[in-house]
Amino acid sequence: MELSALSGGFDNAAHQSATAFRAIMNVMARPGVIETVTGAVPPKGLSVAASSLLLTLCDPETKLHLAGDLDTKTIRDWLTFHTGAPIVPAAQADFAIGAWDDLMPLTQYAIGTDQYPDRSATLIVEMPELAQSGTTLTGPGIKDSVQLSLPALEPFQLNAALFPLGCDFFFTAGDQIAALPRTTKPESTPCM
């Protein structure tokens, strides 16, 4: 393990994770809303938002999948040191992180069971940017409707159709974060 793996965590875990969680909870409760999450100083390849989320939610009790380019020794070492989360293949993951294309196909992730729909994977999609435009979202947490720049449409519609089963998503870019739970119904925005 390189020395750099040891730095970049929260300096004040209790306060920083509390503040980060509030933003994380807010975006999950209000799909489409974009908030800022900071605290972690991650190795190259991970965004500030995604790494702060992982530090806030992951520990030895959560299984983590690193998709595609993110599965490097540097990132593994950093996450292992700071969270202790075991790195696993997609099918076993509680959390999976990667670029959208690297995370595919969605069908490989746990969607929960009829009796325990909560036992499903949460995907963290690293995005080049996040914008309040693009796909139109409706559903719980959304007053009327809201727009968010999703990386795709159909996979999210299929996921929503599985409700109450399905995966839940966070989207991260830089220090920004947004979310899309399985209850959100995405539709293409009609052209003006």
Add this chain to the structure above:
Amino acid sequence: MSDYNFAYLDEQTKRMIRRAILKGLAIPGYQVPFASREMPMPYGWGTGGVQVTAACLTPDDTLKVIDQGADDTTNAVSIRRFFEKTAAINVTQATSDATVIQTRHRIPEEPLNEDQILVYQVPIPEPLRFLEPRETETRKMHALEEYGLMHVKLFEDISQHGQIATAYAYPVKVEGRYVMDPSPIPRFDNPKMEMAAIQLFGAGREQRIYAIPPYTQVVSLDFDDYPFEASKAEGACALCAADHTYLDEVIVDDDGGRMFVCSDTDYCESRRQAGHIGEQGTPYGKDAA
């Protein structure tokens, strides 16, 4: 003894609770099992709500705690003190100043806004529990969306009493899927559950967390010919004259004479400050007893 962590719980416990809250928000009305910890107050006294609040609080929060609608009830005082001591956060009695409100048995009268979180203390989270005592059975019923038993119970009420005989903890269906126990709030409060704030429910002893995101559909169960009614005592608050709030009945003399006052003490006080005077009230500030 050494100092406790911020908001008492250790970080690993908070992470576990936080993960459960997120899944709860993603599956509105579904009870997420969580490994509730022993807290320094007894089970049944708000340990679920306290754990959820502890997992949500940030150092910048302002906390309000109510029990039966009042900030000054002993258990509300005790929980508020617990967080003052362990999280060094600001506390308030004013609903509008609070960012996190922990409650037992009431929803504040003043509509909550998007920047607020309402945390409910829940004794028995399973709405089907008194119809079927076994968790293994009720879990199957939720999985199969088999809620016939509940409708039979409500229907039997109607045939026996001419109305649905559930006055509090009146079951609701969330987003057309899960039947949920709203905690023992009076059914007067049920319609308020479609709100702008995030609602989180913690049942410590029963090890369950559930949630309702803002603007989520929450429907009180009923029948077309017997629609749900959000009932309350007839009359107005004796202190602030409000006739649209939930009222507590107070016995005032040995002959059983009674009067009604707002259960939401902060709401009542702000009305009195604004100049509303009930039948037995006095102008605000003149009863500093």
Add this chain to the structure above:
Amino acid sequence: MYVAVKGGEKAIDAAHDWLADVRRGDPAVAELSLAQIREQMSLAVDRVMSEGSLFDLDLAALAIKQSRGDLIEAIFLIRAYRTTLPRFGASHPVETDSMQCQRRISATFKDVPGGQILGPTFDYTHRLLDFKLAAEGLTPADTPTQDTPDLAAERKPHVMDFLNKDGLIETAEATNDTPPDLTREPLELPANRALRLQNLTRADEGFLLGLAYSTQRGYARNHAFVGELRIGKVAIEMDIPELGFSIEIGEMTVTECETVNQFKGSKSEPPQFTRGYGLVFGQCERKAISMALVDRALRWKELGEDFAGAPAQDEEFVLSHSDNIQATGFLEHIKLPHYVDFQSELELIRSIRTAATAALAETKIAAE
């Protein structure tokens, strides 16, 4: 004029002060020291440790002192403290074979290799109040202390193993599976035996005693004999990753009870004896025996027996109601104000009565 009752904060402070006063009692009487409680109330200390799931004699003594001798309150204090402790790791399973027994009896054999040791037991004492104990100032020299035999010397094999040699009793396979941990994961049903045992060892002694007794009286009777009951110290070993080997980090007293139970055989199994198992912190003999009987009753499914509808067989019933901290909390919470709920019930019953009275009056008029 009406002024709403306030003063919750003041009332709480006053109650706490009063509590501190009565806890201390008459200041003219010397205050109890933790050492006195630890040494002279040792069975209370053991019960608090076992149901509190924390082996620490001094903390248990402190909890007993603070709780004015209310053991469930003391157990609660220990549990609440326990949850704040960081978890460094898990020990190896304790080897009760190598226990330094201070007590070891078998009801199924007259004599066993290693011998029976009666130990410090109330059994066979005549339950007569000993007024000599009421005389204060008895110095240790006045109370003869027994020379404790060299207990460590001899390894005492489990009595049950002798039965096992002939295949007369079911084999309890050792596995290296990590048992579930109900202090870290929510209880999920159905539970495996390891999880059930974990629940039972933390369970309220009185609750288990009542359930075990009910099996003896015919509610899922399983004909238990105490194959062996042993009490003594066992070593706690733990792997230390930094060292690369395991070391003994301490020792603790436990009570272990293995019962031999009748089994008629089933479609798949020929008749043989079956087992019930109890293991608890400290010297908690009644609890360990009760635990073994309830464990055996809960095993009906895996042994192919019928469900007789007895409470002790009902896993969900037993496991959901065994914890006295959960039970006492919920029971006592009905002391909290419920006037909002009660108000809604009042309104409801008034409304139903009004309707019913009107209906009655109508029928009466119609009849006239």
